[in-house]
Amino acid sequence: MRPAIRYLAVGICLSLTWLVAPVQAENVDPAAVVFPGDRGPAKVNVSSYSKEIQASYKVFEAKCSKCHTPARAINVDKPAGEWKMCIKRMMLKPSANISKADGKAVYKFLTFWQGTKPKKNIQEPVLN
Ligand code: HEC
Secondary structure: OOHHHHHHHHHHHHHHHHHHHHHHHHHOOHHHOOOHHHHOOOOOOOOOOOHHHHHHHHHHHHHOOOOOOOHHHHOOOOOHHHHHHHHHHHHOOOOOOOOHHHHHHHHHHHHHHHHHOOHHHOOOOOOO
């Protein structure tokens, strides 16, 4: 394939992904989709953790329970970089109302909790 044609093909593929992905994500009724984490506990007892973690948990509970329960994030593991992308993605959703500072607090809580939680909370993905 000639380079120009190859660039054109790649460009078309990328632009299709950007056009189609948001439409798919936003048209799904969040209440109708069950994610693996949704099946686990929706709360974390943070009373024995530092004040900083307790404060970041409060932000997490307030900001990440609007469209789905916090269980969706509490019961899944992701590498730190993927949490960052996931939280940014949530911040971009219509009327998410999550500030940059909120996002950082949520990131702090989720990465802390991931390294702390009992291993039995980790669930394998469930195919629906
Ligand atoms: C404005 C609504 C809304 C808010 C607020 C929201 N979410 Fe979501 N979330 C969704 C929707 C819709 C989906 C399913 C579609 C998708 O994955 O984009 C989802 C999916 C998820 C998933 C499963 C997909 C993945 O990337 O692993 C996780 C985890 C998650 N949200 C975490 C969070 C966290 C953490 C917060 C708080 C920072 C949050 N959500 C706030 C709407 C929201």
